[in-house]
Amino acid sequence: MTQPEVFDALVLGSGEGGKYLAWHLARSGQRTAVVERRWIGGSCPNINCLPSKNEIWSAKVADLARHASRFGTQTGPVTVDMAQVRQRKREMVDGLITMHLGNYKASGAELIMGAGRFTAPKTLDVRLNDGGTRTLTANRVFLNVGTHAAIPDVPGLAAAAPMTNIEALELDRAPRHLIVLGGGYVGLELAQAYRRFGSAVTVIEHGPQLAAREDPDVGAELLQIFSDAGIELVLSAETLRVEGRSGDAVRLQLRTPSGERAIEGSDILVAAGRTPNTAGIGLELAGVELGARGYIQVNERLETSAPGVWAIGECAGSPQFTHASFDDFRVIRDNLAGGQRSTRGRLVPYCMFTDxxxxxxxxxxxxxxxxxxxxxxxxxxxxxxxxxxxxxxxxxxxxxxxxxxxxxxxxxxxxxxxxxxxxxxxxxxxxxxxxxxxxxxxxxxxxxxxxxxxxxxxxxxxxx
CATH class of the missing domain: 3.30.390.30 (FAD/NAD-linked reductase, C-terminal dimerisation domain)
Structure with missing residues (x-):
């Protein structure tokens, strides 16, 4: 049996908290490796925060151009080149990846591209993206595996091949009629953006208001803003079944307070919550316990049930924001240096980038x-x-x-x-x-x- 490669620190996942921790530990002289399946730097610079805000800004420019006469500027007909919108986003992402690779090189942390799975405590088998495998072990292990968009268990929905935020940010066209399942952050941000790109948009929300975690007066104001923009909003709606295929033609049967109704469109975007990426990676063999919803159980110092193993960011149940993951890094960094830092009582702000x-x-x-x-x-x-x-x-x-x-x-x-x-x-x-x-x-x-x-x-x- 091949002997595992020994590191001082091993990070599974290259999201915000994990990458900063890896760079810090490597600069401190520790032999550090980061295992990442696909997204160099994590989801934020590749498929979530920054790419979405990039395209949202393009949508803002389109909206300003259409209403330029309000500000004394006369324009002709305004059209949106979605291929160029996507290219602008891709160029930003490419620049961010280059920046991250430079940080890895400068810090001395090794970035290993592949899928990792625990086979024993603190021991990880990595199936490399370019072929082959490596077995790694370390004194300290940090889990930073993130989450992915959840697909609700609605008859016909999965078969319809709906978009998540990942696919929506790669479109080179504006859907004829985009149906958005979910009236939270991702759903509202992208619904408004695609309305401004020229799509007809319907938002279907299971609860009685948009932005469910906010007060009713906030939800009511958002409802007015989105209605004024020509977005159809269906609240307190249960999706009973889905027919067709996203990207072509779809039909959703809903149960609403006023009875059943059908909505027909061209594309579906699912934005109905997140699921932790903790299944199928051998955490049970690593001695890491999960909660009922699949998130890694941690204490206020982000320590897991396994000695010498920590969890960072969304997979640990931290607030699902990049800035919260970065603070998770600071908590672990300071505690490794003998501090007494905690996640308890943190004052975490957030912003939904609607307009x-x-x-x-x-x-x-x-x-x-x-x-x-x-x-x-x-x-x-x-x-x-x-x-x-x-x-x-x-x-x-x-x-x-x-x-x-x-x-x-x-x-x-x-x-x-x-x-x-x-x-x-x-x-x-x-x-x-x-x-x-x-x-x-x-x-x-x-x-x-x-x-x-x-x-x-x-x-x-x-x-x-």
Whole structure:
């Protein structure tokens, strides 16, 4: 039997947290290997975050061009070259891959392209993409295997060969009629983008509102924004069966509160949640326990049930954001150096890159109520922020939740540049400052962030 190659550290999967950990350990002098099936650098630079935002921006440009007359610029008929949209995205991805390969080379970490499967604790057999196998073992093993789009168990859906985000971002055409299953992040971002590329779009959501994790007023505002854009939205809908083939012609039979109905289209995009990539890789032989939904069970230090094995990012149940995976890296890095860092109580912001974008940090009103936390709520329509008058984008609103100690416990914004504005509120929350400090700050005029002043001026008085 061939003796395994011995490393100091072995990372399975090259996503955000895993790759940064590998580069750090290799630079520290440890012999480190990363095993990756396909996506150099993980899903974010290849098939998720960055490629989707690239194409979403192309869709924004198309929308601005169509409405250029509002701003005094006259244009002729606007058409979208989807092959060029895709090429622009591909060129960005190629550049990111080159950057990642440079980082591997500079750090000294070895990138091994192949499919890994555990055969014993801390021992991995790798079926190499270019042929052959390697057996690897290490003192420390880090699991960074990520998730993939879930395909609901609906009769006929799998046979219809629906798209996920991966295929949708590789289209060189705008579907005649795109049917999107799921009214969450991926579904809404791509639904709006393809509407702007010229597709008819229908979004089917199983729950009673879009963006189910948000408060009802947020869902209602999104519903209005998407309806105004000519997107059909079907809520509280159960998909009973699917006929046809995506890319040609499909027919979905739905059960809705008003009865059964059929929707016909050309393409299906499934955006109905994620499934961890933990099946079939021998984790049971590695002594790594999974939870009921297939995610790796970890403690607050991201340690698994197996000694010397950690899990990072989505597969460990961390929030499904690249920036959360990066913080997982920092937790493990600092603890390996003797620190006492934890994932408990992290303040993780997020942003959905619709137009306008939706960003939030901390609690929603619903979550505060569920946790029995008394809050005072301040709201401000985006038209109350003067910057929106200059750019002609006034849909949406801001909302802040203030706790009994005068600190901000939650903030959301559905409006232009929400992902940037939320950072200012997050810093205030991390500093433990009373909301009045941000309310009374001198903020640049005219900016979106300036709206935080009037928003927080709207905080009700105690007892009101």
């Amino acid at each position: 306008p974008p939706l960003a939030r940090v901390g609690l929603s009103e619903r979550e505060a109520q569920q946790q029995g936390i008394a809050v005072r709520v301040a709201k401000l329509p985006m038209r109350g922020v003067l910057r929106t008058r200059t750019i002609g984008e006034q849909q949406g609103f801001m909302k802040a939740l203030i706790g009994a100690d005068e600190r901000i416990v939650g903030f959301m914004m559905l409006g232009p540049e929400a992902g940037e504005v939320v950072a200012a509120v997050q810093m205030t929350m991390l500093a433990g400052l009373p909301y009045q400090k941000l309310r009374d700050a001198i903020l640049v005029h005219p900016t979106m962030g300036e709206g935080l002043g009037p928003l927080l001026t709207n905080v009700p008085a105690k007892g009101a």
